[in-house]
Amino acid sequence: MNTVLVGMGDYKVSRVPDALMTIGLGSCLGVCVYDQMAKVAGMAHIMLPSSRDMPQSNPLKYADTCLSIMMSEINRLGGVSSRLKAKVAGGAQMFAALGKASAMHIGEKNMDAVSEELKKYGIPILAKDVGGNVGRTITFRIETSELYIKTAKSSNGKVI
Secondary structure, X not given: OOEEEOOOOOXXXXXXXXXXXXXXEXXXXXXXXXXXXXXXXXXXXXXXXXXXXXXXOOHXXXXXXXXXXXXXXXXXXXXXXXXXXXXXXXOOOOOHHHOOOHHHOHHHHHHHHHHHHHHHOOOOEEEEEEOOOOOEEEEEEOOOOEEEEXXXXXXXXXXX
C-alpha cells in the first residue's frame, strides 16, 4: 500500500491499494469523498470556508472551490456521483484561550461550508470527528473506506 500525502490547501485523488493522509489538521478540515464500489477516493485539506474574499488565491484552500475540483477528478477516475460518500475530521478550535471572537471559529465555519458544499452535490457525510481543541492527523484507507484519526494529545487513534 502506498500512502499519498495531502498537503495543506491541497487535495489528492487515488484508488486502491493506496491510502490518503494529511497531517496537522487544526482548524482545517480533512474531507474524504469516496466511491466504495469503484475503490476511488479523494482527500482535501480545507483551510478556509470561502474563496469569495480572496478570489486570486489558491482555490484548493477553500471549501467552496476545492471540493468541486476534487469531485470532478474522482469522477474522471471512475467514481459515480450518486455513490459518493464522505467522512470528515478536524475543525478544532485551536485558539480557545482567545475567547469567543467570531474570527477565531474558523473550524466551525469550515465545517459549515463543507457540509453545505457536500449537500449541494447530494453527498452524505457518513462519519465525522470534528471540533474540540486538539490537532489531528488522518489516514483514509481506500480499500476499506476507514478513516484513521490520531490526535495530538493521544497515542491511541480511532477509526470512523
